[in-house]
Amino acid sequence: MLKIKNLYKNFGSIKAVEGVSFEVKKGDIYGLLGPNGAGKSTTISIISTLLQPTSGEVLYEGSNIFLDSKPIRRDLGIVPQDIALYPTLTGYENLLFWGNVYGLKGSQLKKRISEISDIVGLNERIKDRVDKYSGGMKRRLNIGAALLHMPKLLIMDEPTVGIDPQSRNHILDTVLELNKQGITIIYTSHYMEEVEYLCNQICIMDEGKVIALGRKSELVELVKEKTQISIRFDKTDVCVLNSLKEIRGVFDANIVDEGITLFGDNGDTLLAEIIAKATEHGRRIESIDVKKPNLEAVFLHLTGKALRD
Template sequence: MIHVTNLSKSYSGVKAVNNVSFEIAKGEIFGLLGPNGAGKSTILNMMSTVLPTDEGIIKVDDLQLNGNAKKFKQLIGVVPQEISLYEELSAYDNLVFWGNLYGIPSKELKERIHTILEMIGLLDRKKDLVKTYSGGMKRRINIAAALLHNPKVLLMDEPTVGIDPQSRNHIFEVIEALNKQGLTIIYTTHYMEEVERLCNRIAIIDSGKIIAQGTQEELKQLVPTQESIQLEFALLSENQVTQLGEKLNLRMIQRENTLTIESSVKELSQIIIACNELNLAIKDIQLQKINLETIFLSLTGKQLRD
């Protein structure tokens, strides 16, 4: 359904998006997972026609974006990172405003607004001013505005930023309900637990490049071990990490006084002995099963939230 091929975008000579390609089937939730500044928002801004592409092709249902921007906009709904609502208007009036911009006939628009507000759980608050809403409620109205014209694809850019866990869970339920109705969704985030819950397939992106993509199970096969050991030390220098690496011959990634070692519990005693020999004071030990955070760490040498 969605085909993105060799997509690139540069700012002042720096490639924010570098030769990105992916395909998404109808009815999928496709996750773009990466740290802030990885290029996720730039990709969505090009797909939503906000930014022009430097290179590459974007297609939805065989309709190519270049030269067909007006038709393309009818196919997509956009939930931006920033809340795009008028605080001094009610939720209902905000949705009327956005619906009029889409050219939706009055009777149809009223029905759409009623249905969508009911689905997101805010029908009883429709006449309240947006400025009286919590952050999570505003996020849900933002989603409602993107659904008014009944798009085939929903682009969601970090839709849970800055909201409490309860509101986040409510948004997840809305997304899952929309997907059950057949809506195709592209979801960007730097929270691995969100894509683990929501997404059928995931593209891991860093420094403008997709470094891996697939289902969670497919991504897990990209790392040599299905476990890791995380050690927290009272103090840890780069020289000590180098010495420990020479002793153990295992892949290790340092973050301040914490060391993540790609190894199984079988090597734990060997690791502890080596640490003692170097007079390293261990404060905490955690055994971790492989997850998207450790996969990202293994592939890039960085934490998702660095």
């Protein structure tokens, strides 16, 4: 359905996207995972034809979107990270406005607004002004505006930023339901748990580059035999870090969030060694957290930093 081939985008001396390539197939919920500044939003702005790349291609249904943008613009819905609503208008009036932009009229538009209000769970508040909405309600209406023309491809750029847990869960469930209805979705986030929950294909980006892609199970294979252990000491420094790196079975160790996160092949043995090293250096262990391999571990393994750093 969509192929991104060797995409580059420079803003002066800043290299926002460097050689990004991936493929989104029909029916995917395709996750773009990475910290803020990874290049996710720039990549989707290029896919949306809002930005021209410095070089590279984007093919939609086999055609270069920069030679003919009409097919993808006709089929594309975009949920931007920033709220694209008029606060002094009601929810209904906002959907009416965006429906007109998409070329919908009369009874057809009224029917779609009714359907969208139900999908995003705003039936009872659709006639209220948007400036009276909570942050989560605004996010849901933002999604609704992108669905009016029944897109085949939906891009959602961090749609749960800054909202309450209940609204977040509603949005995640809405994404799954839209996908069941046949919409292919590109979902960007820096929340690992969201991508794990939603996406059947995942592309991990950092500093403008793709550092890994595939199914969740394929990515976790990269750290399959590695237990992740996060330790907080009363004092964390390079001295204790280097000491932990000397433990047999430790593959990698880094200072993360004022603690130390390491990967090893035998959790029970490592815990005993960690305690011994802490005692040797006169450090007090404040907490230890042992985790099975997940996408956070994959990211930390590949970049040496936590996802939200």
